[in-house]
Amino acid sequence: GQQLNQSPQSMFIQEGEDVSMNCTSSSIFNTWLWYKQDPGEGPVLLIALYKAGELTSNGRLTAQFGITRKDSFLNISASIPSDVGIYFCAGRPSNAGGTSYGKLTFGQGTILTVHP
Amino acid sequence: ETGVTQSPTHLIKTRGQQVTLRCSSQSGHNTVSWYQQALGQGPQFIFQYYREEENGRGNFPPRFSGLQFPNYSSELNVNALELDDSALYLCASSAGGQDTEAFFGQGTRLTVV
Numbered sequence: 053g054q055q056l057n058q059s060p061q062s063m064f065i066q067e068g069e070d071v072s073m074n075c076t077s078s079s080i081f082n083t084w085l086w087y088k089q090d091p092g093e094g095p096v097l098l099i100a101l102y103k104a105g106e107l108t109s110n111g112r113l114t115a116q117f118g119i120t121r122k123d124s125f126l127n128i129s130a131s132i133p134s135d136v137g138i139y140f141c142a143g144r145p146s147n148a149g150g151t152s153y154g155k156l157t158f159g160q161g162t163i164l165t166v167h168p
Numbered sequence: 169e170t171g172v173t174q175s176p177t178h179l180i181k182t183r184g185q186q187v188t189l190r191c192s193s194q195s196g197h198n199t200v201s202w203y204q205q206a207l208g209q210g211p212q213f214i215f216q217y218y219r220e221e222e223n224g225r226g227n228f229p230p231r232f233s234g235l236q237f238p239n240y241s242s243e244l245n246v247n248a249l250e251l252d253d254s255a256l257y258l259c260a261s262s263a264g265g266q267d268t269e270a271f272f273g274q275g276t277r278l279t280v281v
Contacts, residue, residue: 058210085269094172094258094272095211140210155201155224156270158210 058141058159065131066167073162074125075141083144084117084124085156088137095140099126131166138163171195172261172273180279181249189244189276191259199223200242201270202234203258211258217242246278254280 058075065071075084083102087095099110101117101124108115114127124141142156171194181187193200199218203211213226217236231247240261246253256277260270 056210087272092274092277094260094274097269097271100269142210155213155216155226156203156211157213158203160210161208 056141056143056157056159058162060162061160062163062165064165064167067131067133069131071128071131071135071164072125073139073141074123075143075159076123077143077157078122079143079145080121081143081145081157082121084115085142085144086113086115086124086126087140087142089140089161090137098139128164131164133166133168136164136166172259172271174257174259174273174276176276177274178277178279180281183249183251183280185249186245186247187249187278189246189257189259189278191242191244191261191273193240193242193259193261194271197261197263197271198240199262199270200236200240201260201262202242202244203260203272204228204253205256205258205275207255214244249280251280254278 056075056077085100086098088098089095099108099115104121105119106117112129116125138161140161141159173192175190201216202214205211214228215225216223220236233245236242256275258272258275260272262270
């Protein structure tokens with residue numbers, strides 16, 4: 053099935069470093085979401101973006117909705133060990149109107165490892 | 169904790185069997201979506217239910233079917249299980265309005281042998 057192109061696939065960083073990951077698509081999205089998933093758990097919503105160009109922060113996390121509506125990035129500043137996990141971008145296609153708010157297309161994920 | 173609960177948490181089935189997975193949505197949420205997440209991949213949209221009717225479907229065969237009940241809880245049924253059906257099955261609920269997002273349960277790990 054269709055997936056977004058998310059990069060990098062994995063990252064190994066030192067505690068305190070900043071992290072950046074991004075997602076691109078050949079299709080336009082009306083909404084971009086970033087989730088974190090821990091082993092054996094479901095994805096947890098981190099940030100939601102609804103307008104092209106929007107820049108939103110949630111604590112040490114910052115995400116932006118690309119102007120072209122075909123990309124988004126997530127930055128994590130001053131990483132800590134509990135940031136370890138898999139980060140997914142997800143987009144809601146522009147043709148998913150009405151009550152179809154659950155129809156998300158996910159990226160392949162970025163595995164983040166933080167060394168103390 | 170999202171308030172979305174799934175059961176069972178783990179399940180082992182034999183190829184050819186049928187399975188039913190269950191999901192209780194978060195209070196106040198009337199929309200439930202189901203996703204399949206294979207190992208090392210992102211979740212793939214299976215289908216969505218709104219007011220007890222299927223409202224959108226991904227690229228999955230008809231042997232994947234579902235139900236939504238008046239209390240908005242939902243079931244995912246898979247018939248004629250195949251080895252490739254082994255995956256984490258995720259349920260997400262949402263309030264269904266503009267700018268409201270889906271919250272996921274912890275998932276059901278299905279292994280087909």
